[in-house]
Amino acid sequence: MDTSTEGIEQTADGLLPNSPRGFWRSKAFKRFRRNPLAITGTVLVIFYVLVAIFAPQLTYFQLKTIRNTCVRDLGLGIGETHKIVEPWTPVFWRSIVAPPSTCFTIPRASYSAVPTPPSGKLWLGATSGGYDLYYGLVWGTRSAFYVGILVVGFGVLFGALVGAIAGYVGGWVDNAVMRFVDVVLSMPSLVIAIVIVTILGQSLTHVMIAIAAVQWAPYSRILRGDIMSIKERDFIDGARALGARGPRVVLRHILPNSLGPLLVIASLDIGAVVLIAAALSFLGLGAPVGYADWGQMISFARDWIKGPPGQPLAYWFVSAWPGLVIVVFVLGWNLLGDAVRDVLDVRS
Amino acid sequence: MIVLLMQLLSPAERAATFITSPAQLQNINVIIEKYGLDKPWYSQYWRWIDAAFHGNLGYSTVARTTVVNAIATRFPRTMTLALAALFPIVGVGIWLGTAAALNRDKVVDQFTRVLAIVGWSLPTFVLGIWLLVIFYGGLNWFQPGILTTGDSIRLSNLTANGAFHDYTGFLILDSLFNGQFGIFLDFVWHLVLPVITLSAVTSAQIMRVMRSSLLDALGQDYVRTARSKGLSERAVNTKHARRNALIPVLTVSGFTIILLFNGVVITETIFSYPGMGQWFAAAATQLDYASVLGGAVFTAMVVVLANLVVDVLYALVDPRIRYD
Numbered sequence: 001m002d003t004s005t006e007g008i009e010q011t012a013d014g015l016l017p018n019s020p021r022g023f024w025r026s027k028a029f030k031r032f033r034r035n036p037l038a039i040t041g042t043v044l045v046i047f048y049v050l051v052a053i054f055a056p057q058l059t060y061f062q063l064k065t066i067r068n069t070c071v072r073d074l075g076l077g078i079g080e081t082h083k084i085v086e087p088w089t090p091v092f093w094r095s096i097v098a099p100p101s102t103c104f105t106i107p108r109a110s111y112s113a114v115p116t117p118p119s120g121k122l123w124l125g126a127t128s129g130g131y132d133l134y135y136g137l138v139w140g141t142r143s144a145f146y147v148g149i150l151v152v153g154f155g156v157l158f159g160a161l162v163g164a165i166a167g168y169v170g171g172w173v174d175n176a177v178m179r180f181v182d183v184v185l186s187m188p189s190l191v192i193a194i195v196i197v198t199i200l201g202q203s204l205t206h207v208m209i210a211i212a213a214v215q216w217a218p219y220s221r222i223l224r225g226d227i228m229s230i231k232e233r234d235f236i237d238g239a240r241a242l243g244a245r246g247p248r249v250v251l252r253h254i255l256p257n258s259l260g261p262l263l264v265i266a267s268l269d270i271g272a273v274v275l276i277a278a279a280l281s282f283l284g285l286g287a288p289v290g291y292a293d294w295g296q297m298i299s300f301a302r303d304w305i306k307g308p309p310g311q312p313l314a315y316w317f318v319s320a321w322p323g324l325v326i327v328v329f330v331l332g333w334n335l336l337g338d339a340v341r342d343v344l345d346v347r348s
Numbered sequence: 349m350i351v352l353l354m355q356l357l358s359p360a361e362r363a364a365t366f367i368t369s370p371a372q373l374q375n376i377n378v379i380i381e382k383y384g385l386d387k388p389w390y391s392q393y394w395r396w397i398d399a400a401f402h403g404n405l406g407y408s409t410v411a412r413t414t415v416v417n418a419i420a421t422r423f424p425r426t427m428t429l430a431l432a433a434l435f436p437i438v439g440v441g442i443w444l445g446t447a448a449a450l451n452r453d454k455v456v457d458q459f460t461r462v463l464a465i466v467g468w469s470l471p472t473f474v475l476g477i478w479l480l481v482i483f484y485g486g487l488n489w490f491q492p493g494i495l496t497t498g499d500s501i502r503l504s505n506l507t508a509n510g511a512f513h514d515y516t517g518f519l520i521l522d523s524l525f526n527g528q529f530g531i532f533l534d535f536v537w538h539l540v541l542p543v544i545t546l547s548a549v550t551s552a553q554i555m556r557v558m559r560s561s562l563l564d565a566l567g568q569d570y571v572r573t574a575r576s577k578g579l580s581e582r583a584v585n586t587k588h589a590r591r592n593a594l595i596p597v598l599t600v601s602g603f604t605i606i607l608l609f610n611g612v613v614i615t616e617t618i619f620s621y622p623g624m625g626q627w628f629a630a631a632a633t634q635l636d637y638a639s640v641l642g643g644a645v646f647t648a649m650v651v652v653l654a655n656l657v658v659d660v661l662y663a664l665v666d667p668r669i670r671y672d
Contacts (some may be wrong), residue, residue: 279610305477345490
């Protein structure tokens with residue numbers, strides 16, 4: 001290792017430096033940068049993040065042509081829709097930071113009983129009922145990240161709390177908590193989530209609760225393991241000798257040392273969480289009809305597998321576009337996750 | 349735990365888990381009274397466990413029969429699908445993974461890598477829909493369901509005439525025992541697309557693990573020792589390297605079996621395959637609480653059994669592990 005570079009300190013795994021400045025010059029980052037798959041994954045994920053952030057601007061054309069409640073709730077009058085794409089107006093920023101919930105409702109181009117093929121106004125076509133596919137997919141990206149970040153965030157908070165208690169207290173508490181974690185992890189996540197959604201009732205919030213109820217378990221296991229090993233280190237004894245009590249030791253000395261890797265692992269799970277949410281929506285257990293959501297967009301395709309007689313593939317766009325958006329998203333997260341785990345892994 | 353969550357429901361909804369025939373729906377208040385559904389949670393929990401152990405999981409409005417009956421008719425179909433999916437998972441996963449590791453950085457390896465990344469990124473519900481659009485919508489080669497209309501009518505006629513006996517409950521075996529090769533072939537044909545859908549992600553994962561763990565094993569000292577004592581390349585690869593490489597693969601299969609259950613729910617729903625998963629998903633959307641609970645409890649049991657099988661396989665692959 002190049003010890004002359006300032007800011008690089010030897011950490012437990014010997015690869016990742018402690019200071020942010022050293023990170024850009026570290027071996028780990030260099031290896032990440034030279035891996036074409038890692039770069040592809042990063043680019044794809046950044047692309048989706050940008051789509052999610054700039055959803056109102058990307059759907060400006062749709063918002064302008066099909067006047068809907070979203071434009072009204074942004075406080076825009078007739079002929080003022082253009083403010084959405086003008087960065088010097090407050091509406092531009094409001095639509096990005098806190099768009100009204102009505103923006104997630106897909107505007108209906110028509111009330112047609114069959115899907116409408118792509119055309120001038122409907123860039124990707126529309127599903128049965130006239131739901132604009134392009135609008136649904138762009139705003140669906142936003143709701144996907146919304147679900148992913150909230151679920152993973154809650155999972156980390158709750159999992160870290162449970163793991164910290166189990167790891168620090170030890171004894172029978174640790175045993176009981178970890179056996180419960182084993183039970184949660186041994187059940188298929190989708191099955192548990194379906195049971196919880198069925199009992200709570202069908203809505204996007206309940207889908208998030210159901211996934212979070214499964215998602216915290218692995219984090220608590222990881223954090224507990226970290227705490228068990230850090231607990232034995234000398235600096236903890238030092239802190240104790242200086243008079244620090246249990247909670248302070250955990251919060252000030254143990255957590256900061258083990259939270260970093262956990263956060264990296266957890267943020268990579270956003271892709272997987274989005275996929276479970278989409279699967280639940282696909283089965284009809286998620287958001288109400290017309291809510292911009294990937295799972296629902298592709299579940300429309302189930303009714304339009306076969307075209308009218310003579311044109312068997314007439315409705316290809318209903319299954320192709322939502323499917324493509326989901327597959328590329330999963331591909332991006334998988335590539336990125338793989339590369340990051342490679343970098344974090346000491347052995348390789 | 350699940351039953352505790354049920355406390356959020358009204359007594360009438362909870363009564364569904366105790367009902368065993370549609371006739372009982374008439375006097376639901378009697379049932380609420382009889383099973384003490386307005387009593388505190390611990391006595392209800394005890395009652396539910398008691399009933400479950402006596403084989404009473406309630407009445408399924410989706411399947412129009414008792415939950416236990418629904419599981420009995422549907423589980424064999426799901427089991428057939430899952431076992432059929434093991435062939436591509438083991439075949440493609442282990443075989444291609446081995447081929448890739450032995451021919452590192454050659455054409456086979458590159459091809460396998462691309463295949464792994466593509467397969468790994470195809471969510472079950474997208475792949476299933478796409479396969480249906482292409483092979484049913486476009487080409488009309490494969491239909492959803494388990495039999496074509498003609499064959500299913502023929503099957504129900506044969507059953508009604510007493511010419512078709514239910515020996516095992518597994519249609520794939522019963523059709524052979526009854527000498528109905530047409531129905532057998534039709535059933536196998538209908539299995540093709542669901543099996544591809546169900547096994548894609550898992551095969552890709554097993555393939556990746558197999559490749560990396562075999563590469564790991566090939567670099568070990570014992571492989572060099574085996575080579576230096578003059579063993580043939582084949583013996584070194586299969587007996588020394590691959591057997592050791594299979595251990596991490598088995599660990600991963602423990603997780604992938606659980607993932608397979610997620611896949612079954614979606615695959616069966618897409619292909620209208622009348623198994624456990626389709627029933628479970630339909631029950632969830634139609635608020636058939638008894639079926640959802642019964643299905644979940646049964647799935648938990650199957651998961652435990654599947655993990656037991658993986659543990660036994662561990663002992664077979666790794667002689668260091670002994671269960672006394």
